[in-house]
Amino acid sequence: MAILVFGGMGHVGSWIAHDLLEAGEEVVIFDLGARGLAGRGLDYLEPYADRLSFEDVDILDTHTLFERMRAWEGRIDAVIFGVAVIAGPTFRLRPFRNIQVNTVGMINVLEMCRILGVPKFVNLSSGAVYGTASGGQTEETPAVASDLYGATKIANETLASQYGNTYDIDVRHARLYFVYGPGKLPSTMHVLYQAMFGPLQGLSDVAAASGGDQGLDWTHVRDTAQGVVHLLRAPAEVARGEAFNISCGVSTPHQTIVDTVTDLLGRDSGMTLGAGRFFERGAPLDIAKSVQGLGFAPRFTDIRDGLADYHDWLKSVGQAG
The missing domain is CATH 3.40.50.720 (NAD(P)-binding Rossmann-like Domain)
Structure with a gap:
């Protein structure tokens, strides 16, 4: 079957x-x-x-x-x-x-x-x-x-x-x-994704016109x-x-992702986020029903852990910056 x-x-x-x-x-x-x-x-x-x-x-x-x-x-x-x-x-x-x-x-x-x-x-x-x-x-x-x-x-x-x-x-x-995460190269994604996750692949100096005042449930x-x-x-x-x-059930500010990637890599890649919202969405989702009914337990609730895992995968496929 x-x-x-x-x-x-x-x-x-x-x-x-x-x-x-x-x-x-x-x-x-x-x-x-x-x-x-x-x-x-x-x-x-x-x-x-x-x-x-x-x-x-x-x-x-x-x-x-x-x-x-x-x-x-x-x-x-x-x-x-x-x-x-x-x-x-x-x-x-x-x-x-x-x-x-x-x-x-x-x-x-x-x-x-x-x-x-x-x-x-x-x-x-x-x-x-x-x-x-x-x-x-x-x-x-x-x-x-x-x-x-x-x-x-x-x-x-x-x-x-x-x-x-x-x-x-x-x-x-x-x-x-x-x-986000393994299986997707940041360079193939939209500009906000590139600005946040792109340095993990070696991208630099990407400017997203908006999204800097927003956090989402990544x-x-x-x-x-x-x-x-x-x-x-x-x-x-x-x-x-x-x-x-x-979902993760945690809202992470987009600027926090940029800053965490910088800290993880030990260098500033020149990424900038403009003011305002990139997606008209609210966050985070409430995942209590999935936790209680399905036994769902997201592992990467700390964005730093998720970013480190993403970077490890990019290294493994020869795409890390």
Whole structure:
């Protein structure tokens, strides 16, 4: 039996795949361009290659999606859906395409789950469902979209839940937040991420126009993956139909991250953050429901520990500054 991880070549998805493989599961990564590990920089998956399969699928190509999921019919324990165009200032530049990927793509996968009788579906949602609500958002905080990305996540939760109710699929939602850490090079990310984490890779003199007056719930990717796997494995009476905040649960000022990186490296890399907020989000998320209901225990609640681990990974792949 296998677990299908959609978006498994991505940052969060690859670590979810890692943790499942480490626990002895068979994993199938469904992702656009998923043809193997060569040249992908996902060194942490390589020890488990014998239990890892790849399906190169565009989730908007319904015919190919059905053919490739049907190849696993009768052997699918669960689907974890993590394909998404991530939040950020560029989401609004191609709204139709991005909404298609985030929401229509999820519906396509859910429809295949219905046809093939897949029993469990874990939707990787986001704290963006809370919009600009101030920190301490619980799962009972009303969902109010403050941007198009957040709107796709609210829509996805509603649609997935109704698929679950109508077709007897055990649907669960993981509300993730701002993720950093091994598996992602700072140089490939948006300017705020580069300004905060970039010196770990050797970047210097990056100026973010805003974000200096903000702190967010930056969560180490290993903690994010751990929380999702806990949600997948939770008993139905605890998790079926439910949403859970999966984050660090601690708000860290962005300038503190810049200063901590400087201290960790022993040098100033010339990073600057302009005034104001980079993301219109509140932080931190309240993770009490996940801690109590799922046994979720984030390891990297101290940003310094998380940054050190991130730097160690960059060293291991020859990308450290």
